[in-house]
Amino acid sequence: MSTRRPIVAANWKMNKTQPETAEFLSAFLPLLGPACASDVVIVPPFTSVPKASEFLRNHPVVGLGAQNMHPKPNGAFTGEIGAPFLVDLGVTHVVLGHSERRQYFAESDAFINEKVRAALAAGLTPILCIGETLEERDAGRLEAVCRTQLQGGLALVAADAAPKVVIAYEPVWAIGTGRTASPAQAQEAHAFVRSVLADLFGHAIAGQIRIQYGGSMKPDNAVELMAQPDVDGGLIGGASLQPESFFAIIKAAAESVA
Numbered sequence: 001m002s003t004r005r006p007i008v009a010a011n012w013k014m015n016k017t018q019p020e021t022a023e024f025l026s027a028f029l030p031l032l033g034p035a036c037a038s039d040v041v042i043v044p045p046f047t048s049v050p051k052a053s054e055f056l057r058n059h060p061v062v063g064l065g066a067q068n069m070h071p072k073p074n075g076a077f078t079g080e081i082g083a084p085f086l087v088d089l090g091v092t093h094v095v096l097g098h099s100e101r102r103q104y105f106a107e108s109d110a111f112i113n114e115k116v117r118a119a120l121a122a123g124l125t126p127i128l129c130i131g132e133t134l135e136e137r138d139a140g141r142l143e144a145v146c147r148t149q150l151q152g153g154l155a156l157v158a159a160d161a162a163p164k165v166v167i168a169y170e171p172v173w174a175i176g177t178g179r180t181a182s183p184a185q186a187q188e189a190h191a192f193v194r195s196v197l198a199d200l201f202g203h204a205i206a207g208q209i210r211i212q213y214g215g216s217m218k219p220d221n222a223v224e225l226m227a228q229p230d231v232d233g234g235l236i237g238g239a240s241l242q243p244e245s246f247f248a249i250i251k252a253a254a255e256s257v258a
Contacts, residue, residue: 002230002257004208005037005210005232006038006226006233006256007039007040008038008234008236009065009095009168009235010041010236010246011043011095011237012042012044012048013045015045016044016045016048016241017048018048018050018051024241025055026055028243028246029055036250037253037257038254038257039063040061040250041092042062042063042064042065043064043065045067049086063125064090064093065091065092065093065095066091067094067095068095068098068101069082069083069094069096069118069124070115070118071111071114072118073122083121087122087124092125093125093126093127094124094126095127095168095235096116096119096129096153097109097149099131099172108152109151109153109155112128116128116153126164127166127168127235128154128168129170130145130146130149130150130153130167130169131145131146131171133173134172146169146192146193146196147196150193150197159201162205162208163205166210166211167209167210168211168235169212169214170213170214170235171189174215175216175237178216180215180217181213183224183227183228186225190213190228191230193211193230194209194211197209211230212232212235213231213233214234214235216239217236218245219239219249222248222253223256231256234249
């Protein structure tokens with residue numbers, strides 16, 4: 001059994017205003033109780049980060065995430081947010097390289113790598129997203145795509161800093177489509193990701209790095225997915241928008257380490 005502590009993150013994407021954030025957290029936090037078997041992160045849109053911070057700053061169980069950040073700490077980058085601004089609000093984690101950022105905003109592995117290193121330097125935990133499209137999977141390029149994204153995204157990251165990074169494997173074809181990789185497919189991909197991490201940092205460090213699954217995980221498939229030996233939690237989209245649904249996935253993570 002893995003000794004890695006699962007991490008379950010709620011990526012709300014462009015959803016939830018400040019009042020909706022307060023409503024969610026008021027209902028969700030009492031469900032957790034004083035102890036939790038996994039790390040939990042709430043990742044609201046930027047405008048709701050301050051409201052979430054009111055609930056989560058220094059929370060013993062739940063961290064606060066941001067959906068993106070600029071690699072520079074400040075400067076003439078209109079519309080962007082640097083790490084010091086996030087830290088100031090009590091942010092602990094930041095999602096980087098999400099497939100939607102890669103697809104809609106043409107973010108490159110090199111640019112994502114700058115963000116990963118800036119996040120680590122600021123004391124933030126990067127959640128580095130990788131994964132293949134349906135076309136790439138059908139063409140047999142899953143391994144090539146994931147290897148390239150890992151090597152690019154983690155370039156110049158020191159081995160002793162690598163365990164601080166969380167990897168989120170997100171098969172792009174399973175995001176928001178209702179399709180989900182089977183547990184066997186998820187495990188196969190996660191095991192490959194861990195093998196690449198071993199190539200980069202050695203087997204001991206690769207064994208410490210947590211790899212989330214990020215493709216339409218829901219309460220009805222979470223237990224089976226997180227029972228896989230290399231699946232260390234989930235980066236949850238749509239199913240994280242309702243407190244009870246998200247809590248059910250957290251309970252599934254607890255079962256995976258019971």
